Amino acid sequence: MPKGPSSPDNEARPILTRRGVLGGAVGSAILTMCAPLATAQAATPLPLQGAMAKFKPSAPDAASRSAVPDVTALDETGKERRLSDHLGQIVLLNFWATWCIPCVKEMPALLRLQQRWQAEKAPALVLPISLDRAGLAKVQEFYAQHGLAPLPLRNDKGGAAGRAFALRGLPTSILIDRKGREIGRFEGDAPWDGPEAAALFNALFDEA
Missing domain, CATH: 1.20.5 (Single alpha-helices involved in coiled-coils or other helix-helix interfaces)
Known part of the structure; x- marks a missing residue:
């Protein structure tokens, strides 16, 4: 009731x-x-205009980024080097091969970017890893023919590094922050020495 x-x-x-x-x-x-x-x-979005519009961020913000695999490759002396050797730097990791036409087309831009970073003493490094199965000698010959000495030389003829990053094709460039986390990747060749890429890098240099 x-x-x-x-x-x-x-x-x-x-x-x-x-x-x-x-x-x-x-x-x-x-x-x-x-x-x-x-x-x-x-989070402030990364500046991805013009030529960088195809860059695909791996996470919505820096706090959400994941650590990259600590892959290894041979340097120009045949010594095995780890990706973690470059912690503390922003790394533009470029997977390529001497037989890949877009890769060869992209190399001059990567060279100019590396030379600029060296001149500016920027906390950054271009790190190409060749997946040539012919091995280190083939890559050394290519570097000599094209005057690429300022670029670090790495070769992974077994392709383990490429598999660790789940590559879908060449060239693929993976941008890694100073803590060893993937920022994002660009599939295909790109003008890495251009103004749109510079805007992206400058935003990353400003990160704490």
Whole structure:
């Protein structure tokens, strides 16, 4: 049977309702006050205009990035080198091969970028890894013919490094931050020494 108007439950309802309204108002005020802070903390998107529009970020922000595989490859002396040797630098890791026409087309831009970073003493490195199955001698010959000495030389004739990064084709460039995490990747050749790429790199240099 329904309770009458004088029941305790009915008397309490207006008080609870007012409290609910007050609580909602306070909650709304808190949310309004916090909104500018949340906006300020939102991740700034990477500048990916023009030639860099095909660059695919691997995570929505720096905190969400994942560590890259610590792959190995042979250097110009035949010594095995690890990718983790370059922690503390931004690394543009470029997978390529001497028989790959777009790769060969891209090499001059990578060379100019590396030379610029060296001149500016930037905390960054272009690191090409050749997947030539013919081995180190083939890559050394290519470097000599094209004057690529300023670029580090790496060869992974077994292709393990490429498999670790789940490559879909060549060339593929993977941008790695100073903590060894993947920022994103670019499939195909790109003008890495151009202004759009410079804007991307400058944004990464500004990261804490």
